[in-house]
Amino acid sequence: MTTSTATAVRTGRAAARATGLNKVYGEGETRVVALDNVSVTFPQGEFTAIMGPSGSGKSTLMHCMAGLDTVSSGSSTIGDTELVGLKDKQLTQLRRDQIGFVFQAFNLLPTLTALENITLPMDIAGRKADKQWLDRVVETVGLSGRL
Numbered sequence: 567m568t569t570s571t572a573t574a575v576r577t578g579r580a581a582a583r584a585t586g587l588n589k590v591y592g593e594g595e596t597r598v599v600a601l602d603n604v605s606v607t608f609p610q611g612e613f614t615a616i617m618g619p620s621g622s623g624k625s626t627l628m629h630c631m632a633g634l635d636t637v638s639s640g641s642s643t644i645g646d647t648e649l650v651g652l653k654d655k656q657l658t659q660l661r662r663d664q665i666g667f668v669f670q671a672f673n674l675l676p677t678l679t680a681l682e683n684i685t686l687p688m689d690i691a692g693r694k695a696d697k698q699w700l701d702r703v704v705e706t707v708g709l710s711g712r713l
């Protein structure tokens with residue numbers, strides 16, 4: 567993925583922003599440039615879709631911008647927090663507190679109930695979900711039937 571295939575940087579408040587992001591997998595003959603100088607802003611309060619052919623780097627971009635994978639170079643921020651250079655523990659806390667991720671493969675824990683899968687990050691953090699807020703979130707995303 568290159569900048570030409572990503573949305574241009576927009577002004578305004580950003581939920582997440584990538585600037586000059588590069589991600590290279592492997593080396594030598596197996597070297598793959600998955601992200602080639604990608605700059606993109608996801609504004610707050612909007613839905614943004616990334617489209618492109620298989621292998622163009624969509625998942626790589628999402629993983630790098632969510633702090634699930636490291637970048638080769640460039641900058642990636644969530645709100646005002648720069649992800650590049652954060653220690654593992656700081657990244658873990660940021661992901662747990664600020665990011666919701668729906669994976670291409672669901673990555674649900676089969677030994678937990680639907681509700682336990684939803685509250686897992688809070689359970690790990692030792693926090694209790696507010697019942698009304700939880701009901702509202704579950705209702706909003708249409709998961710009530712799963713509980």
Ligand SMILES: Nc1ncnc2c1ncn2[C@@H]1O[C@H](COP(=O)(O)OP(=O)(O)OP(=O)(O)O)[C@@H](O)[C@H]1O
Pocket residue numbers: 591592598599600618619620621622623624625626627
């Ligand atoms: N862990 C990895 N090791 C080596 N190469 C990788 C790795 N992950 C992805 N790639 C390569 O990086 C490029 C981008 O892959 P990526 O999975 O980001 O594409 P995608 O746009 O999400 O594709 P799809 O639409 O199939 O999900 C591809 O060439 C892929 O083979």
Ligand SMILES: [Mg+2]
Pocket residue numbers: 624625626670
């Ligand atoms: Mg993908």
